[in-house]
Amino acid sequence: AQTAVTIDVNTANAKTVISKDIYGHFSEHLGRCIYDGFWVDPALNVPKKDRIRLDIVDALKKIKVPNLRWPGGCFADEYHWRDGIGPREQRPKMVNTNWGGVVEDNSFGTHEFLELCALLECEPYIAGNVGSGTVEEMAKWVEYLNFDGISPMANLRKENGREKPWKVAFWGVGNESWGCGGNMTPEYYADLYKRYATYARDYPGAPLKKIVSGANSWDLNWTEVLMKNIPIRDMWGVSLHYYTLPTGNWSKKGSATVFDEKEYFQTMKNGLAMDSLVRKHSEVMDKYDPQKKVALVVDEWGVWTDVEPGTNPGFLYQQNSMRDALIAGATLNIFNNHAERVKVASLAQTVNVLQALILTEKEKMLLTPTYHVFDLYKVHMDAKLIPLNFKSPDYVVDGDKIPAVNASASIDSNGVVHITLVNLDPKKKISINTALNGLKWSGVTGRIVTSPKFNDYNSFDNPNKIVAAQFKGAKKNGNQLRAELPPLSVVELTLK
Ligand code: AHR
The missing domain is CATH 3.20.20.80 (Glycosidases)
Incomplete structure (x- = not known):
């Protein structure tokens, strides 16, 4: 889904x-x-x-x-x-x-x-x-x-x-x-x-x-x-x-x-x-x-x-x-x-x-x-904070719902934009399209913290089960940013 x-x-x-x-x-x-x-x-x-x-x-x-x-x-x-x-x-x-x-x-x-x-x-x-x-x-x-x-x-x-x-x-x-x-x-x-x-x-x-x-x-x-x-x-x-x-x-x-x-x-x-x-x-x-x-x-x-x-x-x-x-x-x-x-x-x-x-x-x-x-x-x-405006889909359990996605964005002193996104839905991928206004950028890179199960953790026997990895799910499409957030993921995107 x-x-x-x-x-x-x-x-x-x-x-x-x-x-x-x-x-x-x-x-x-x-x-x-x-x-x-x-x-x-x-x-x-x-x-x-x-x-x-x-x-x-x-x-x-x-x-x-x-x-x-x-x-x-x-x-x-x-x-x-x-x-x-x-x-x-x-x-x-x-x-x-x-x-x-x-x-x-x-x-x-x-x-x-x-x-x-x-x-x-x-x-x-x-x-x-x-x-x-x-x-x-x-x-x-x-x-x-x-x-x-x-x-x-x-x-x-x-x-x-x-x-x-x-x-x-x-x-x-x-x-x-x-x-x-x-x-x-x-x-x-x-x-x-x-x-x-x-x-x-x-x-x-x-x-x-x-x-x-x-x-x-x-x-x-x-x-x-x-x-x-x-x-x-x-x-x-x-x-x-x-x-x-x-x-x-x-x-x-x-x-x-x-x-x-x-x-x-x-x-x-x-x-x-x-x-x-x-x-x-x-x-x-x-x-x-x-x-x-x-x-x-x-x-x-x-x-x-x-x-x-x-x-x-x-x-x-x-x-x-x-x-x-x-x-x-x-x-x-x-x-x-x-x-x-x-x-x-x-x-x-x-x-x-x-x-x-x-x-x-x-x-x-x-x-x-x-x-x-x-x-x-x-x-x-x-x-500097870039205020975001979007409507998240719901994550629903037993008829109760919360927003599946939350995000924030900023622009640093070098003019680089960073967007951090959380998809807390354990089953659904969420694809993001952004209209980027006022920014000249030539590409996007990213990092991700994710794991298949919400109760996965790092133990002393397996300390690197969850680490920050390179994120390959984002691309530039004209002036549009497209990204696909896997379930249970925290993603950081760098646009420059
Ligand atoms: O962080 C543990 C305790 O939680 C702190 O000592 C106290 O300020 C709070 O109640």
């Missing part, structure tokens, strides 16, 4: 830049993301700098990770940064109450995180502790990180071996303050935000981009209260967290690899809801900020399934299938298409946790299907 779609691509409409920071990632002290993920046992036989695993760094550099959020998540509101600086053997050991009750030895702290970001050549995004920390503690952390001069915290930083400030910009003021970050009301949190943010200073040459701890999925009232109570000039962004649960049920989310078409359909439907979610929160923001000065920061998103059988339930370790790749492609298309408001996003989480890019098992490392989608989409970073 085959269906045809016509997409209008008009480069004259390209105005808004797709912030590269939409392609950001999240790394929490949770399960095996930091410990036994990025930060490994000195005895592990892999290339390392200090204890940072360099095969992971190399893989992430390849997809140009623009920023990394740390140390949480829920962990951030119980993290006391001074426990994680100075000689490692003197750092206190503590319990990670949020995630598995394991010992946190604080060997990975501020300096180690910023060294990781330097190796990745990405920007740090630090989430400060509002839930159980003090205003003074947060103020001093910022001084330690960003002040270039003589002061108690700048001096302490130098004693710990770092002369120059790091100039961290992205600064989260708490995390999920409606939940694990303190169970607050939005009114109470808005007041606290103003207090914490006042003393998180902009030091010379190091202005902070302060991010308000935003809503849980559909809680529009949370966004409304923040926008009403916090002056626009005092915030750079407002966050939003939304996870795609296959079943929609937190007590039985569904397996990462064992599911039928009905559950596949439901997952896609739940994932595509990100579009209305972004739209609805933006509408609320528009009431107070019609010029869109404040960014929407979707700093936690991704598929959240049941953990792999036999693993610690507090570690959130899950496999990653073709279904995850399709969710990644669709969500990134949604963020691109909302580039005027969404400026930062962070997939949860980079290594060994939730919808990970990378899974490790001792010395072994594999790249998930989600990783390969980020590899395809990196072409959109800082390119």
Whole structure:
């Protein structure tokens, strides 16, 4: 079966830049993301700098990770940064109450995180502790990180071996303050935000981009209260967290690899809801900020399934299938298409946790299907969005329907057009015809991530089952682009 779609691509409409920071990632002290993920046992036989695993760094550099959020998540509101600086053997050991009750030895702290970001050549995004920390503690952390001069915290930083400030910009003021970050009301949190943010200073040459701890999925009232109570000039962004649960049920989310078409359909439907979610929160923001000065920061998103059988339930370790790749492609298309408001996003989480890019098992490392989608989409970073207009055919299961195709397009600084397309229908090929206006191009190349079954995945025995491959299904026909998207595919087309 085959269906045809016509997409209008008009480069004259390209105005808004797709912030590269939409392609950001999240790394929490949770399960095996930091410990036994990025930060490994000195005895592990892999290339390392200090204890940072360099095969992971190399893989992430390849997809140009623009920023990394740390140390949480829920962990951030119980993290006391001074426990994680100075000689490692003197750092206190503590319990990670949020995630598995394991010992946190604080060997990975501020300096180690910023060294990781330097190796990745990405920007740090630090989430400060509002839930159980003090205003003074947060103020001093910022001084330690960003002040270039003589002061108690700048001096302490130098004693710990770092002369120059790091100039961290992205600064989260708490995390999920409606939940694990303190169970607050939005009114109470808005007041606290103003207090914490006042003393998180902009030091010379190091202005902070302060991010308000935003809503849980559909809680529009949370966004409304923040926008009403916090002056626009005092915030750079407002966050939003939304996870795609296959079943929609937190007590039985569904397996990462064992599911039928009905559950596949439901997952896609739940994932595509990100579009209305972004739209609805933006509408609320528009009431107070019609010029869109404040960014929407979707700093936690991704598929959240049941953990792999036999693993610690507090570690959130899950496999990653073709279904995850399709969710990644669709969500990134949604963020691109909302580039005027969404400026930062962070997939949860980079290594060994939730919808990970990378899974490790001792010395072994594999790249998930989600990783390969980020590899395809990196072409959109800082390119100009070309708004698309098209009507997708439906993908129907049990009388319920969702659009089978989603897409986004951009034009980069060299005048090259990139279109990314997702066909989430598991059975139908979809052929695309585009009318290309305002563009001179001589040919098309492409790449594809696909697999015959939606629950196919990369295992340590077969790590390259799903990879990014050359796509040969597109051609130039006069000024028309013709492409044939196989079922279950994420495709990137380059026109130049
Ligand atoms: O990403 C896992 C957890 O999900 C984060 O710690 C928290 O912010 C969210 O609830």
